[in-house]
Amino acid sequence: MQKNTTDYKIKIEHSFLLIPVKTKKEAERLSFYLEEQKVLEYRIFPVEEEETADYYAPIPVTSWIGKSIRLEGDYPEAFYAKIKQADYLPESGQLHPLMHFTPVTGWMNDPNGLVCQDGIYHLFYQHNAFGTAWDNMSWGHAVSKDLLHWEHRPMAILPDEDGTIFSGSGLCNEQGLLELPEKALVFFYTSAGGSADSPWSEGGQFTQRIAYSIDNGATLHKKNQVIVPNLTEGNRDPKVYWHEESKGYIMSLYLRHHVYAILRSEDLEHWELTQKLPFVTARECPDLRPIPTEEGKEKWILFTASGEYFTGDFDGFRFTNLSGGHMAYQNELPYAGQTYSSLPERVVLMHWMRTENPEKYYTGMMGIPRELTLIKGEEGFILRQSVIREWKEQRVSVREEKKRKQWEEESVRDAALELQLNIQDASVLSVTIYGQKISYQREEGILCVNGDVCKVKEELRDLSILVDREILEVAANEDTLLYFFETDLQDLAGKINVETDQNADSYLWKVQ
Structure with a gap:
């Protein structure tokens, strides 16, 4: 594979220099020179001519507008040819969590x-x-x-x-x-x-x-x-x-x-x-x-x-x-x-x-x-x-149930959810939210989320369950015990089901 080890010059005309990114095993060093002084260096994966970039990484270059920079690295010509400029940050074409912050890329x-x-x-x-x-x-x-x-x-x-x-x-x-x-x-x-x-x-x-x-x-x-x-x-x-x-x-x-x-x-x-x-x-x-x-x-x-x-x-x-x-x-x-x-x-x-x-x-x-x-x-x-x-100010009530052992809801979609449960009298709890399965067994002292088992250090009296794309948060006992779980949830839709062996109070909210 022939690579370009010569200099490559670009005149900066926009606010962002967009670098093509294709995830691989080995990255090369790409150096940036302004007026013959090195001003930046990153480890970046080479992108070949036949490859399509997964995404573009934006480097802020507003202070360089009107100037020429020189790039130096062991990269093919095709990599340099794919570099772009823009005045706005790129957006993501993928689904992200609604309420949990993630980088664009x-x-x-x-x-x-x-x-x-x-x-x-x-x-x-x-x-x-x-x-x-x-x-x-x-x-x-x-x-x-x-x-x-x-x-x-x-x-x-x-x-x-x-x-x-x-x-x-x-x-x-x-x-x-x-x-x-x-x-x-x-x-x-x-x-x-x-x-x-x-x-x-x-x-x-x-x-x-x-x-x-x-x-x-x-x-x-x-x-x-x-x-x-x-x-x-x-x-x-x-x-x-x-x-x-x-x-x-x-x-x-x-x-x-x-x-x-x-x-x-x-x-x-x-x-x-x-x-x-x-x-x-x-x-x-x-x-x-x-x-x-x-x-x-x-x-x-x-x-x-x-x-x-x-x-x-x-x-x-x-x-x-x-x-x-x-x-x-x-x-x-x-x-x-x-x-x-x-x-x-x-x-x-x-x-x-x-x-x-x-x-x-x-x-x-x-x-x-x-x-x-x-x-x-x-x-x-x-x-x-x-x-x-x-969060509490923006949540919208979906359902409230008093002293019920079982109920089901499927009217909510495209929203993050919070489910609060008072389970002080319950020995067994089973919850499904958007396909995510949460259970609690008091005698065994086990909290289970999608098969991931946690041994709880004290009996649980109450639960607050937050569900968003790719993540589920559980807080218990007046927010003194916290558990976090990565999930594969992408589609914020599906049934919400609660079952307990004793009457329990339930509160369901949505947040968007």
């Missing part, structure tokens, strides 16, 4: 930079635009007014010679630091030098850096400044929070193995290490912040990637009086949850669902965001994770 993992400003929620996320597997880490971007209906935006932070762009956080510049206006948005990310997805930065290190936006998040600019140098191999995932009581910013940072760090700054540029926190199993994606309790007070929590969390006290420097670890999730589909900053009245968590999405040109989705409170239980404080109020 490509791979997605951790939520990043979660911040709200002027009623607009920003969702940045780990993204590989050029395939459906992890690679080429950049920050994707979407915005919403209700955390449920999202509008896609151009990729926000792209890799450079210092590394690919790993996870991080965001906040509003309310203290007016960094010589930026108070309305600026400030983002913290890991520049992953030397990462496996970044041959351009071979030999580099993982460092923590800043990006900012002065146009309400539409455009992010790197400050090209290391604010936390490499502390240990692979240190990453900075989550920054303003601590009002001590008048300083705190950063929780994953170091390596099962060790985290807490750092402190008063200017966002100079950071002091104040504590290292070793754990037994926890790793990655820390989120250290206060959570409201049901008594109207607050308790500090360190939330980690797997959903293991620890409650304790925090004085702006050290996290103390830690509880034993509790699990926010009862199975392993969700990962890397992060809370929104700049929400004074509530704490909202968004987490990545590690779905495989077979036969789709995208991989991964976000769970429905949930509002967090802490309740006091026999084993200390535990998290209650209730679906956001926007």
